[in-house]
Amino acid sequence: MLAVKKWRIESRTMLMHIQRRFRKKDRATKVTNMDRAKEYFDIAYPPVYGTRWPSIRLALSSKQKYVAVVNNFANHEVTVEKFQELGAMDIRHKYSYFAERLRARKEEINEKKSQEGEEDTSQDEDGPKNSKLIRTSLLELDDDALAARANAEPISRYPEEYRRRALAQDHVPGTAELDYISRIILPSEVGSAGISAMMDYVPATKLKGLEDWIEETDVFLDASQGDQDIGLQIEKQEEPINLPSMLKIYAFNKTDISDFPKPKMDHHMKLLDYYALDGASLLPVLALDLAPGDRVLDLCAAPGGKTLIALQSLLPGVVVSNDISDSRVQRIRGVLRQYIPNNFSGFENVSVVKKSNGCDFKEKEAYDKVLVDAPCLIDRVSMQEDDNSIFKTTRTKERLKLPELQSQLLVSALQAVRPGGTVVYSTCTLSPLQNDGVVHLALSRIWQETTIECSVVDMTYAVRSLSFLYRFGNNLGLRYGQVVLPSLLSNFGPMYCAKIRRLK
Numbered sequence: 090m091l092a093v094k095k096w097r098i099e100s101r102t103m104l105m106h107i108q109r110r111f112r113k114k115d116r117a118t119k120v121t122n123m124d125r126a127k128e129y130f131d132i133a134y135p136p137v138y139g140t141r142w143p144s145i146r147l148a149l150s151s152k153q154k155y156v157a158v159v160n161n162f163a164n165h166e167v168t169v170e171k172f173q174e175l176g177a178m179d180i181r182h183k184y185s186y187f188a189e190r191l192r193a194r195k196e197e198i199n200e201k202k203s204q205e206g207e208e209d210t211s212q213d214e215d216g217p218k219n220s221k222l223i224r225t226s227l228l229e230l231d232d233d234a235l236a237a238r239a240n241a242e243p244i245s246r247y248p249e250e251y252r253r254r255a256l257a258q259d260h261v262p263g264t265a266e267l268d269y270i271s272r273i274i275l276p277s278e279v280g281s282a283g284i285s286a287m288m289d290y291v292p293a294t295k296l297k298g299l300e301d302w303i304e305e306t307d308v309f310l311d312a313s314q315g316d317q318d319i320g321l322q323i324e325k326q327e328e329p330i331n332l333p334s335m336l337k338i339y340a341f342n343k344t345d346i347s348d349f350p351k352p353k354m355d356h357h358m359k360l361l362d363y364y365a366l367d368g369a370s371l372l373p374v375l376a377l378d379l380a381p382g383d384r385v386l387d388l389c390a391a392p393g394g395k396t397l398i399a400l401q402s403l404l405p406g407v408v409v410s411n412d413i414s415d416s417r418v419q420r421i422r423g424v425l426r427q428y429i430p431n432n433f434s435g436f437e438n439v440s441v442v443k444k445s446n447g448c449d450f451k452e453k454e455a456y457d458k459v460l461v462d463a464p465c466l467i468d469r470v471s472m473q474e475d476d477n478s479i480f481k482t483t484r485t486k487e488r489l490k491l492p493e494l495q496s497q498l499l500v501s502a503l504q505a506v507r508p509g510g511t512v513v514y515s516t517c518t519l520s521p522l523q524n525d526g527v528v529h530l531a532l533s534r535i536w537q538e539t540t541i542e543c544s545v546v547d548m549t550y551a552v553r554s555l556s557f558l559y560r561f562g563n564n565l566g567l568r569y570g571q572v573v574l575p576s577l578l579s580n581f582g583p584m585y586c587a588k589i590r591r592l593k
Contacts, residue, residue, distance in 0.1 A: 122478035126471035129480065130519075137521055137565065141574065145519070148575035149472050149583075152346060156180065156368040156581075159337035161401055162430050163355035168362040169337060175347070177339040180371075180558065181332050187554040188329040319529075319536040322544035324590070326551035330375050333402035340368055340558065343578045361427045366394040368558065369573040369584035373460055373515035374398045376548065376588050382406040383457040388447045388502055391417035393424035395462055400429060400440060405458075411443040411450070418444045448497040450505050457510045459502040463495040465516040465523050468583055469575070492527055499531035503541055508593045511546075515586045519572065524585040528569045532589075545569045546588040 135142045157172060159165045173179075341347045352361040374395050379385070383405045387396045390410035399408050410421045421442050429440060445451070447461075466488070471478055479488050495516070502512045514531075516523055528545070535541050548571055552561065560576040570587030 122475045122480045123472060125480040125482075126466075126468075126478065130468065130472070134519055138519065138562070138574075141562070144577065145575050145583075146472075148577050148580050149469050151577060151580060153469060154341075154346065154368060154580040155349065155365045156338055156340040156371065157349050157363045157365050158398055158401055159339070159363050160355075160360055160428050161335060161337070161403065162428065163358050163360045163362045165337060165362075169339075172339040172349075175341075175349075176345070177341055177349075180338040180340055181334070181336060183557055184332050184554060187557055188332075191329055191550075191554045319533045320542065321532055321536070322542075322592070323547055324544045325547045325549075326588075328551065329554040330548065330551045331378050332375060333379060333404055335403045336398070336401055338371065346580075358430060360430060364394065364397055364424075364428060367517075367581055367584075369517075369582035370394055371398065372552070372555070372559070372571075372573060372584055372586050373462060373513050374402075376513045376586050377458045377460060377511060379404040379458065384455065385409065386450075386452075386456040386459045386502070386505055387411065388450065388459060388461050388498060388505070389413075389463055390442075391420045393421040395460060396421065396440075397424060397428055399460075400425075405439065407439055407441060409441045409443055409456070411445055411447060413444070413446055415444065418442060448494065448501055450501045453504050454507045456506050459506045459510070459512045461498050461502045461512065461514045463498050463514065463516055463523075463527070465491060465495070465518040466520055468518050468520075492522055492530065495523060495527040496530040496534065499527060500534050503531070503535055503543060503589065503591060504539070506591050508591055510591055512589045512591065513586060514570070514589065515584060517582070517584055519574075519583045519585075524570060524572065524587070525568050528587050528589070540593075542592040544590050544592055546590055548586075548588055 130146070134145070138145060157177070159168045159172075339349075349363070349365055352363050352365070354360070355362055377385070377399070379399060379402050381404050385399055385405045385408045387399070387408065387410045389412060390396050391412045393410060396408055396410040399405055410425075412418050412421060425440060425442070466479055471480055478484070479491075495514075499512070499514050502514070506512050514528055516527075518524065520526075532543060532545075535543060545568075549563075552559075552571055555561075558579065559573045559581060560579050562572040562574045565572065569589075570585050572586075573582035573584040575582050
């Protein structure tokens, strides 16, 4: 009898154990914040970025690439020698070469036009359409203008290299190999839907009505106005973007994914020898076009990388680094302590750290240059990290309010800069709503609520000499800014950058 009772207990226990195992298997897999971010991006971005999205997505999920900014206040000669031994590229040296080539080409075209005595509309800055066709190098295939010229050449001119490049950049494991002939196309040829989505700033929820997502355009109503409706002027930057001579920046070549060694302490100066950051973060600082004696405001400065680049240029008269919370201000101070010496002769008052709400910045018309590196979706971090993600369900309202926050920060920056000064707005997201959309909203508010007049600076030509470093997203329907697209060969960004000049 006892044996039977014992058998029943053991059978019941085993049955309960089996039931628990099956219930665990049947339970739905937990949706992570990274899953939410990827679903959002997979809905929102393909209509905008078209055939480029798979390669961008793969790059965003892959190892990020960095550049090293040499600390001029440490023993920089030793640091430079170390990077040279590692085979790192001197960005300024290579940039100077490409910028000079760009200037020479422009002068050649202008001279030819002058000799012909008329405006030749059949040619652009890359040369006459009927000139001798040039075989595009592997490192230049991201450039739309060069791709257009490549498209006009016989396919026989383009052997395996195109196929290899397509596979290296766009191939996702498990998919069929790409047809290399079909890859010799303008990246802009993604269909009218992509341009329409970009121009209308359509968010993910507009494309797919998920019940737990709120319509983001509910907080963004002014995107349909044209530039003429907000009194906006457009001007072109006719010279290549300026790279200050004192900046010593190194990166590994496009196909090299090596890591820089850990920064070391200069024991004499008690400072670290270099600062590593995403290479695309250089662009907003370079776009400021820093000049000697400039008063510079970094409105959303934490953790302090862009402030540090501005200081390392040795150009500004003062750099004010501002952020909203004690923790973020302490991060800025921590970076500056590691790289900028205390009581350095002639440098004591150059760096100032402030804590204030950037949306209500009190100083008006006080700065020559203002940088607004705004809080955003942070695409790469959202896809790779789950903790404290902006896609956390408890942060939904915060995420939806980002465009409003970003536009107010930009309005505040345009009020803080003096007439004739420059504001650069940047984000690390590919979201059209948070990029061009925010710029448009801020400029419309400036037009409607103030007497300030602005012009957007078209940097298309100015950034072309940086194509050796970045993969720029051309022909995406952008109205105001430039965007650096992540790529397996050059895994920087994403980074959006728009330059605005205050006229009065």
